[in-house]
Amino acid sequence: MDKATLFGCGVPTGIGAAWKVADVDEGSTVAIFGLGIGWGKTVILGVEKDGAAFKVKSFDIINGITITGALFGGLKPISDFPMLINKFLDKELYLDELISHEVGFEDINKAFDLLLSGKSLRCLIWIHDSNPSS
Numbered sequence: 001m002d003k004a005t006l007f008g009c010g011v012p013t014g015i016g017a018a019w020k021v022a023d024v025d026e027g028s029t030v031a032i033f034g035l036g037i038g039w040g041k042t043v044i045l046g047v048e049k050d051g052a053a054f055k056v057k058s059f060d061i062i063n064g065i066t067i068t069g070a071l072f073g074g075l076k077p078i079s080d081f082p083m084l085i086n087k088f089l090d091k092e093l094y095l096d097e098l099i100s101h102e103v104g105f106e107d108i109n110k111a112f113d114l115l116l117s118g119k120s121l122r123c124l125i126w127i128h129d130s131n132p133s134s
Contacts, residue, residue: 002099002102002124003088003095003096003099005124006095006098006099006122007081007084007085009072010098010122011084011093011095011098012072012073012075012080012081012084013072013073013075014073015073015075015084015093016070016072016073016074016075016080017070017073017074018030018073019073019074019075020070020073020074020075021070021073021074098121098122099121099122099123099124100114100119100120100121100122100123101114101120101122101123101124102123102124102125102126103123103124103125103126104125104126105125105126105127105128108125111123111125
């Protein structure tokens with residue numbers, strides 16, 4: 001149950017971006033970054049800052065850049081989320097590697113320190129004494 005939080009945004013958006021938006025072939029190894037511009041098909045993930053403009057130069061569009069928008073990476077919550085959860089339960093989708101640290105709520109500042117120092121990928125913060133590793 002501790003991995004359920006990963007299905008809130010990051011996992012479905014990243015997987016959806018690879019499967020539905022970028023059309024990555026099965027068995028391929030890819031990296032999905034939150035933001036970036038590069039060669040080939042770039043998948044940009046992120047939350048728009050209120051009032052911020054997304055700018056693309058017309059020259060880039062003429063040279064073949066395609067802009068595609070997708071909420072949750074194009075996944076459909078009713079049909080695709082249960083499939084992702086089943087893949088996780090059937091050990092076809094590995095999420096353990098996405099959590100680098102777990103701390104209790106009283107150590108929330110430690111979680112931010114780990115993040116800011118680049119030592120944490122994702123930190124679970126336990127509100128109650130339900131941390132199985134303690």
